[in-house]
Amino acid sequence: MTNYYTPTGGLPPQTDLLTGRAVFTDAYAVIPKGTLRDITTSLLPGWDKMRMWVIARPLSGFAETFSHYITEVAPGGGSKSPETDQGAQAVLFVVSGHAELTIGDQTHLLFPGSYAYLPAGCDWTFANDHDAPCTFHWIRKTYVPAPGLPAPEAFVTQVSDAPTIEMEGTNGAWSTTRFVSPTNLSHDMHVNIVNFQPGGVIPFMETHVMEHGLYVLEGKAVYRLNTDWVEVEAGDYMWLRAFCPQACYAGGPGPFRYLLYKDVNRHMPLGLR
Template identity: 85%
Template sequence: MTDHYTPTGGLPPQTALLTDRAVFTDSYAVIPKGTLRDITTSLLPHWTGMRMWVIARPMTGFSETFSHYIAELSPGGGSTAPEGDATAQAVLFVVSGHAELTIAGQTHLLFPGSYAYLPAGTDWTIANDHDAPCTFHWIRKAYVAVPGIAAPRPFVTQEADATTVAMPGTEGAWSTTRFVDPTDVAHDMHVNIVNFLPGGTIPFMETHVMEHGLYVLQGKAVYRLNRDWVEVEAGDYMWLRAFCPQACYAGGPGPFRYLLYKDVNRHMPLTLR
């Protein structure tokens, strides 16, 4: 399934009202799709033909484990030195267009629904040799190595080839599309797609240590974040610190789906960073 929302930038007219759904609290943030405008983009060194929206970054006292970009790569754009941090692992998830990702000399064609895992220190490059922009999510986390456990290997796969598992007792109303075996403790982050059929729900207030980034790919829902109910739709982003209570009811008429980041499988540090 590749019906994924893709931001296009632009600016609203001068006649538009300022009222919006953007909110930042001490436990969560909601970044609506309407905030992803031309003037909120940024550039990176050693890239050409690329702009990006930074929708999450580590912040002391809030969410501290990851960054999340939405990158738009123009025709002819790319990078031969995309990552400047040797400790950073990454997931790329493509929502529109095509690009060529080269990992250690092997080139992979990326298209909507493509998913790439890039371990820390991976030699990779990316280029858009096509006639339309390519937009992809780029999620980064410093890898926490464990003595005696080898780091994960890079891989490229497709959403259509991933395993979708229904949550117990939901008859498929709530399911998760997984790109990594959840029992593989070599991985210290998961980036999955969570799926709800209309009327599906998270039927309890999840309250846990994992931090979250949730980018709505499709549909709409009413989401409970801490003490508040908020309406979200395709293109919106929710950013949750650890232990923020959360639940949702999916609306309709179609499925509600989001790309989800969470940190997993490691001891908790016992000193403050």
């Protein structure tokens, strides 16, 4: 079974050096796992026994299309009104523990590797009735309807049930686990898992319109972000602005995998709205 990195909070000792790997630039940001401490958590009204690390939020010059939380719900915790924005769609991806997600009148058991898509206006609740914390990624984006296309429907699946597509010519060194078909234009965001075997690379400097949020689930790599090479490992988060050049080398000795957000399938807004 894959072990996804899960933050636990805490504080470093007073004897530790202050030097870290956190970087915030106009083109990208790196939020290392060592910044996910108890004192950097937030709470939400309407939730019991939860805390979360906000690792991306809409902000001029940063994460303009989405927000990304790492949410920890203790035993007995949860919410009957988790989402207050009726225009917000969401993806939940569980990295540790168990919980029950209820969508309408259907309840789903969540466990590591569970993936849920929740459309805007969806009626859902979350409960951890188990004996250990449940930690999950919660990625939110305002849904942009498309004329003539229906809104996406809610679904729950698992990593093991999602297709993994090898990138052309890589012999499996680089692949993507896709939870939504790229040809389904009803969706205006994709949250996938990108997989590299040791030594796998992105063999060119990707430069494209999609904004990215990348959370490293497993392994380590050297990532090219704009003009810089940055070492990253499980638990680190990267935000890449649209058109930020990017590439990577997977460092081994095991696989390098990350949860990837990107905005897709819509016209570009023109001017201020």
